[in-house]
Amino acid sequence: MPSTTGGDLMQKSHQIEHPISDLIRNRKSPRAFSQAPIEADKIRSLFEATRWAPSSTNEQPWVYIYATRDQTELWDKLFTCLNDSNKIWAKDAPLLILSLARKNFTRFPGANAHAMYDLGGANSFLSLQAVELGLQVRQMAGFQYQKTIEQLNIPDTYEVGVFIAVGYAGNPDALPENLKLRELAPRERILQHEFVMNHTF
Numbered sequence: 001m002p003s004t005t006g007g008d009l010m011q012k013s014h015q016i017e018h019p020i021s022d023l024i025r026n027r028k029s030p031r032a033f034s035q036a037p038i039e040a041d042k043i044r045s046l047f048e049a050t051r052w053a054p055s056s057t058n059e060q061p062w063v064y065i066y067a068t069r070d071q072t073e074l075w076d077k078l079f080t081c082l083n084d085s086n087k088i089w090a091k092d093a094p095l096l097i098l099s100l101a102r103k104n105f106t107r108f109p110g111a112n113a114h115a116m117y118d119l120g121g122a123n124s125f126l127s128l129q130a131v132e133l134g135l136q137v138r139q140m141a142g143f144q145y146q147k148t149i150e151q152l153n154i155p156d157t158y159e160v161g162v163f164i165a166v167g168y169a170g171n172p173d174a175l176p177e178n179l180k181l182r183e184l185a186p187r188e189r190i191l192q193h194e195f196v197m198n199h200t201f
C-alpha cells in the first residue's frame with residue numbers, strides 16, 4: 001500500500017532499480033547550459049517528436065512558441081516572463097520554448113479535459129528526443145502567468161503550460177554555489193511500491 005503519511009516518509013533511492021531505455025536513463029534536467037546555438041534541424045526534430053505523441057482523440061492540442069538566442073526580441077519576451085530563480089540559470093539557454101494547449105476540441109464542441117495531460121506527454125517526447133540529439137532540457141513552471149499572456153499575446157482559447165529551456169551541456173562551475181551543489185547531487189526517486197498497486201485502495 002502506498003504511504004499515506006507524506007512525501008518525506010516515502011522510501012526513495014538514488015539507483016535505477018530495474019532496466020529502462022537509455023533515453024530515459026540519460027535524461028535529466030541540468031541548469032548549466034552552454035551558450036552554443038542549436039542547429040536548426042535539431043530544433044525541427046524536437047518539435048517533430050511532439051507530433052508523434054499520443055493524445056485524446058488524436059486532437060494534438062499542444063502549441064509551442066520558441067525563440068533562439070539570436071532572435072533577441074522574441075527570446076527576451078519569453079525570458080522576461082520567468083521567475084527570478086529561473087532567470088539566474090536560463091539566461092544562458094540558446095533556445096526558450098513556451099508550451100501551450102488549445103482548451104477546446106477542434107472537431108467536436110466543448111472543452112478538451114485532457115489537453116494539459118496531452119501537452120505534458122508531448123513535452124516528455126520533446127525531452128527524450130533532446131537526449132537523442134545530445135541536448136538537455138529543463139522545464140519551468142516558475143513563471144509569471146499574467147505577464148506571459150500579455151507578452152506573448154496569448155488568446156483566451158489557449159492554456160499556458162510550462163516554459164522549456166533547451167541547449168547543450170554547460171559547466172556547473174558557472175552556476176551560483178547553491179545551484180551547483182544541487183546540480184551535482186545524486187538524483188532521488190520514490191520507490192515503485194510507494195506508487196504502483198496491484199490491488200485496490
Ligand SMILES: Cc1cc2nc3c(=O)[nH]c(=O)nc-3n(C[C@H](O)[C@H](O)[C@H](O)COP(=O)(O)O)c2cc1C
Nearest residue numbers: 027028029030031086138139140141142143162187
Ligand atoms: C512541470 C514541471 C515544472 C518544473 N518547474 C521548474 C522550475 O520552475 N524551475 C526549475 O529549476 N526546475 C523546474 N522543473 C524541473 C524539476 O525540478 C525536475 O524535473 C525534477 O527535479 C526532477 O529532476 P530530473 O528532471 O533531473 O529528473 C520542472 C519540471 C516539471 C516537469
